[in-house]
Amino acid sequence: MACCGLRIGESLGVFPEDVRDSTLRIRRQVVRYKGVNGSYAPQYAPLKHRKEGEWRGIPVPKSLLPLIPDLPIRNAIGGLPYPDLLRKSWDRAIKRIDLPPYNPHDLRHKWATVTLTSGVSPHEVSRRLGHRSIKVAADEYGQYGRPTREGRERSRQVVGAAMAPHRLTAGRTPSEPDADPVPA
Structure with a gap:
């Protein structure tokens, strides 16, 4: 997010094949949808202000390239995390290591x-x-x-x-x- 200016959901939707020639072609984000049973589940969706299949290119700093093979980000059981889960985990980690609060x-x-x-x-x-x-x-x-x-x-x-x-x-x-x- 700090290296490419991504939204939280966009950062969760990055795959290694999305990076070509040091450019990230961001084309999906993770959002929470309410299912028919009333529970929420994370799903991939088109980017904000974009249609399915559209993408935007972002130059990737060389320092970020070694981390690309470790994508996408997964939750503890290997499933798809959603932005609120990342935000809550972030808040706990910031508090635990005693950093000033920020999101x-x-x-x-x-x-x-x-x-x-x-x-x-x-x-x-x-x-x-x-x-x-x-x-x-x-x-x-x-x-x-x-x-x-x-x-x-x-x-x-x-x-x-x-x-x-x-x-x-x-x-x-x-x-x-x-x-x-x-x-x-």
Whole structure:
């Protein structure tokens, strides 16, 4: 989820054959359906905002490739887990190892924030996240991602570098090169 920006159910629907040429072709998710007897059961379903057979491509970092053969994720008895089960197991594990509480979906937000603050276009990030419209990503993450300390500093550096050639200082005319350029 953190390496590809997947939703919980999407991460449960990844198989090794879904990764080709370092690209994940995500095409299914796990959802819970209510059966005729009233009990819930996990099933594969098309992606959100997609029809059966449609997929979206997501570049896979090399560090994730060695884990691909261990997919799909299964429950303790080898069956198909559902998102709520993963969420509950996650919460117990976070509490047990005494980490600050956060949920698995935060990993998806982390991916979006990292990609946006590192210069990936909002349009590209929106498509990789599977949003129907760029407006969803823009509303959720702002124009360049959730505000971060690193993003604030990067903004300062980018603007400083862009404005450095036009900066007037004492004793310098606009046509003279800047003696102290701002690092990018």
